[in-house]
Amino acid sequence: MTLPDYHFTSAPLWLVTTLHLLTLSLHLAAMSCLFGGTLIVLWAGVRKQWAGPDAAGFVRVLPAATAATVSLGVAPLLFLQLVYPRQVYAAAIVSGWFWLAVIGAVITAYYAFYRTSFQAHRTGQVSPGLLALAALGLLYTSLVYSSVFALAEQPDLLRALYAKDQSGWVWNPALGAYGLRWLHMVLGALTVGGFFVSMVGQKAPAMAATGRAAFVGGMAAAAGAGFLYLLTLDADLALFMRTPAMPVLVVALALSLAALHFRARKSFALSGLCLFFSVFGMVYMRHVLRLVRLRGSLDLAAWRVAPQWSPFLLFLVCFILMLVVLVWMARLFFRPEPEVESQRKHQP
Amino acid sequence: MHYPFWDQPIGYGVLMAVIAVFHVFVSHFAIGGGLYLVVNEQLARRAGDTDRLAFLEQLSKFFAMVTLVAGALTGVGIWFVIGLLAPAATEALIHNYVWGWATEWTFFVVEIAAAMLYFYGWKRLTAKAHLTLGWIYFVAAWLSLVVINGILTFMLTPGRWLVTGDFWQGFFNPTYWPSLVLRTGVCIMLAGLYALLVASRLEAGDFKARTVRQAAGWAVVGLAVTALAQAWYWKAIPAAVTAKALESMPTPIRAIMLSLWLAAALGAGVVALVILAPRRFGTVAALGFMTLGMAWFGAFEWSRESLRKPYILVGYMYGNGAEVAQTATYKRDGFLPQITYRTGDDGADLFRHACRSCHTLDGYKAVKPALAGADRAYILALIKGAHLLRGNMPPFLGTAAEAEQIADHLYQRTDHRPLAAIYPIDGLALGRRAYDLRCGKCHAIGTASDKSKSLVGQSAEDLSGLLDMASSLGEGMPAYTGDPAERKALVAYLQSLGLGGKP
Numbered sequence: 001m002t003l004p005d006y007h008f009t010s011a012p013l014w015l016v017t018t019l020h021l022l023t024l025s026l027h028l029a030a031m032s033c034l035f036g037g038t039l040i041v042l043w044a045g046v047r048k049q050w051a052g053p054d055a056a057g058f059v060r061v062l063p064a065a066t067a068a069t070v071s072l073g074v075a076p077l078l079f080l081q082l083v084y085p086r087q088v089y090a091a092a093i094v095s096g097w098f099w100l101a102v103i104g105a106v107i108t109a110y111y112a113f114y115r116t117s118f119q120a121h122r123t124g125q126v127s128p129g130l131l132a133l134a135a136l137g138l139l140y141t142s143l144v145y146s147s148v149f150a151l152a153e154q155p156d157l158l159r160a161l162y163a164k165d166q167s168g169w170v171w172n173p174a175l176g177a178y179g180l181r182w183l184h185m186v187l188g189a190l191t192v193g194g195f196f197v198s199m200v201g202q203k204a205p206a207m208a209a210t211g212r213a214a215f216v217g218g219m220a221a222a223a224g225a226g227f228l229y230l231l232t233l234d235a236d237l238a239l240f241m242r243t244p245a246m247p248v249l250v251v252a253l254a255l256s257l258a259a260l261h262f263r264a265r266k267s268f269a270l271s272g273l274c275l276f277f278s279v280f281g282m283v284y285m286r287h288v289l290r291l292v293r294l295r296g297s298l299d300l301a302a303w304r305v306a307p308q309w310s311p312f313l314l315f316l317v318c319f320i321l322m323l324v325v326l327v328w329m330a331r332l333f334f335r336p337e338p339e340v341e342s343q344r345k346h347q348p
Numbered sequence: 349m350h351y352p353f354w355d356q357p358i359g360y361g362v363l364m365a366v367i368a369v370f371h372v373f374v375s376h377f378a379i380g381g382g383l384y385l386v387v388n389e390q391l392a393r394r395a396g397d398t399d400r401l402a403f404l405e406q407l408s409k410f411f412a413m414v415t416l417v418a419g420a421l422t423g424v425g426i427w428f429v430i431g432l433l434a435p436a437a438t439e440a441l442i443h444n445y446v447w448g449w450a451t452e453w454t455f456f457v458v459e460i461a462a463a464m465l466y467f468y469g470w471k472r473l474t475a476k477a478h479l480t481l482g483w484i485y486f487v488a489a490w491l492s493l494v495v496i497n498g499i500l501t502f503m504l505t506p507g508r509w510l511v512t513g514d515f516w517q518g519f520f521n522p523t524y525w526p527s528l529v530l531r532t533g534v535c536i537m538l539a540g541l542y543a544l545l546v547a548s549r550l551e552a553g554d555f556k557a558r559t560v561r562q563a564a565g566w567a568v569v570g571l572a573v574t575a576l577a578q579a580w581y582w583k584a585i586p587a588a589v590t591a592k593a594l595e596s597m598p599t600p601i602r603a604i605m606l607s608l609w610l611a612a613a614l615g616a617g618v619v620a621l622v623i624l625a626p627r628r629f630g631t632v633a634a635l636g637f638m639t640l641g642m643a644w645f646g647a648f649e650w651s652r653e654s655l656r657k658p659y660i661l662v663g664y665m666y667g668n669g670a671e672v673a674q675t676a677t678y679k680r681d682g683f684l685p686q687i688t689y690r691t692g693d694d695g696a697d698l699f700r701h702a703c704r705s706c707h708t709l710d711g712y713k714a715v716k717p718a719l720a721g722a723d724r725a726y727i728l729a730l731i732k733g734a735h736l737l738r739g740n741m742p743p744f745l746g747t748a749a750e751a752e753q754i755a756d757h758l759y760q761r762t763d764h765r766p767l768a769a770i771y772p773i774d775g776l777a778l779g780r781r782a783y784d785l786r787c788g789k790c791h792a793i794g795t796a797s798d799k800s801k802s803l804v805g806q807s808a809e810d811l812s813g814l815l816d817m818a819s820s821l822g823e824g825m826p827a828y829t830g831d832p833a834e835r836k837a838l839v840a841y842l843q844s845l846g847l848g849g850k851p
């Protein structure tokens with residue numbers, strides 16, 4: 001009896017990649033609202049820029065933002081495991097304990113957000129200690145992700161590290177290869193978070209101003225870190241320049257500027273859309289860079305494609321149904337109080 | 349073998365169990381909780397029962413917290429853990445079932461969103477809108493079970509998939525339906541038990557009595573559904589697997605017996621207490637029931653996991669990640685060429701990939717103490733005859749030279765003084781130790797492979813002669829290589845077995 005072979009992809013690769021990058025962009029957008037937003041409230045709290053009801057109102061959005069980040073993270077994780085398991089699991093195993101601790105860190109952050117939000121609801125005040133705890137959990141998570149995903153793209157380093165230590169207590173030492181990547185991501189999160197804060201706080205001048213500052217400042221700093229990161233790519237940079245990623249970079253930057261422009265004219269929907277597609281561009285570039293870095297050890301073109309169309313169709317139908325139900329539920333929920341946009345979200 | 353091996357001191361089984369058990373409880377709980385909330389909200393709204401509505405609102409906070417945070421994140425936690433502990437099996441599963449999981453994800457997202465809106469919507473929404481959200485929450489949660497159940501049951505009973513590789517044949521496999529009914533019953537039972545726990549803390553009175561009675565009804569109905577489905581489930585497993593389990597797998601059978609006792613105790617307890625004292629029903633009793641319910645479900649999951657041995661995907665991949673389809677390649681070229689991540693110590697690498705996913709050296713299922721007193725030749729024989737040992741281990745599929753490398757690796761790490769020097773014992777006690785080391789690993793007393801009956805009436809000389817020709821008694825049975833003192837004690841012990849003496 002010949003057993004079924006599992007070395008195949010159950011849909012054409014372009015389809016898997018599209019879904020992967022799309023869901024990852026959604027995840028990173030939600031993560032940025034959450035992470036950036038948290039850093040901004042904390043910072044504003046330290047500087048006493050906005051406190052009391054405004055901050056309390058904003059904090060009450062954070063549990064929902066966490067739920068969105070986590071739920072939207074599961075889908076790209078699935079596709080990542082489908083296409084790059086040999087790289088990603090290998091890196092995760094070598095850093096096993098750090099990787100596993102992410103779950104604890106996110107649970108801690110999540111409960112801290114809930115407690116802060118309940119407290120804010122009861123007392124109208126934000127508890128900086130709890131919020132800082134949550135921010136620490138997110139900070140840890142982001143660091144582990146950056147270090148593990150960067151390690152997954154360095155097969156030789158991975159092999160050498162494992163040969164020396166199999167205990168799962170290895171932290172990717174090549175900080176030069178991912179430090180700036182991580183910083184760029186945090187600054188990007190501040191940018192998107194700034195946008196988010198200024199949108200939620202449209203009616204609260206101090207809050208809107210803080211958000212705007214983070215939005216503009218974050219974008220400039222993120223661009224700087226991004227360019228520096230590109231310069232650290234050395235040999236890979238030349239190859240990278242020859243991929244379609246370069247025109248995409250130009251478009252993404254233009255979209256970022258357009259987001260600034262529309263934000264200044266208070267058209268949040270357009271600004272948000274530009275910002276999202278700019279994030280999508282970044283996600284695409286990081287995908288191309290991954291392929292460049294793995295060129296010696298991963299040949300996706302060699303994969304056997306054996307589509308499973310009927311389960312895919314089931315997924316597609318459920319996916320569309322999901323979107324319909326989400327929109328429908330949101331309308332149901334927000335209907336009874338058709339007052340101000342900004343207060344809808346943090347109404348418990 | 350294409351992955352590095354996470355060499356951590358906690359056994360793989362323990363780590364997996366901790367996270368999986370927690371997630372499995374929480375997720376079933378979240379589904380049952382959703383149903384409990386909406387059904388009761390509907391009843392309460394119809395009756396205009398404000399006491400009950402207030403009670404439900406309080407309950408929903410807990411359920412929301414559990415579903416949204418612990419449920420969702422331990423689910424992600426399972427992904428993390430299986431990727432770390434069984435990367436090859438996870439890879440194989442994802443390649444076959446990615447669209448199943450993607451579909452489950454859509455339900456998951458709806459479930460999370462609906463749970464959140466339901467929880468935040470008690471005051472804000474109309475009764476009808478709120479109930480609708482509640483139903484969406486429950487249905488989405490249950491549908492995610494409908495999907496994941498296909499993949500879970502596939503691991504034990506892949507059915508025709510092994511021949512055709514067809515998605516749907518693997519998904520709707522022989523245990524799919526009984527398992528779905530069983531798990532649905534568990535959801536209802538756990539919801540009832542939790543409601544009992546909350547109700548136990550209410551002030552004594554009519555409202556409490558009503559709530560307790562109703563919650564008990566849920567628990568008992570859930571339990572009954574579950575018990576029937578468990579019998580169906582057992583019947584649906586291919587006879588070859590169940591027959592083998594009954595013959596030589598004490599662990600799953602013990603787990604099943606335990607689960608039956610726990611279920612009976614729980615059912616009887618809930619019915620008795622609720623009839624006798626619904627008004628004064630206390631928290632201790634409620635906690636006791638909850639513990640029984642979880643223990644019952646834990647025992648069931650344990651039986652399912654251990655029935656799967658020596659496989660992780662039955663008929664397809666062994667517990668250590670060795671692929672059945674690659675058997676010929678392993679036997680010809682060995683494991684080493686397949687091991688992508690090498691450390692320079694081949695014996696250690698082989699031990700990791702062949703044995704370490706189920707064993708540790710000195711912790712959980714430790715091999716070091718189990719081999720104390722063994723000589724190298726005997727260790728080698730055990731490795732080559734791994735499939736003959738109790739515990740349903742996978743066969744060792746590597747080359748003879750690789751078996752030698754593992755034997756060296758283990759021999760260097762074990763205590764090879766004579767048994768009498770390691771343990772300060774002599775006489776029958778020493779004989780019993782010798783039996784455990786030299787015979788009991790394959791012929792555990794009281795199991796189907798127990799040979800003590802065939803030794804009845806044999807003299808010491810006969811038995812010593814039997815030990816001399818040990819390697820000719822059966823394919824894979826090792827030669828006897830113990831020292832004279834150990835041999836004498838073993839013979840005396842074997843004689844005591846033959847005479848019917850209690851070991």
Ligand code: HEM
Pocket residue numbers: 024027031035069070071073074076077078080106138139141142143145146149150181182185424
């Ligand atoms: C526990 C739920 C989460 C899941 C399942 C998840 C999943 C993922 C996945 C799959 C990727 C990478 C995909 C790829 O490379 O193709 C990713 C990237 C990332 N996620 Fe999440 N995520 C979760 C929570 C979070 C949280 C709470 C943060 C908070 C800061 C976060 C921050 C990041 C960052 C920084 C990256 C990019 C790392 C890099 O490549 O440099 N994630 N996430």
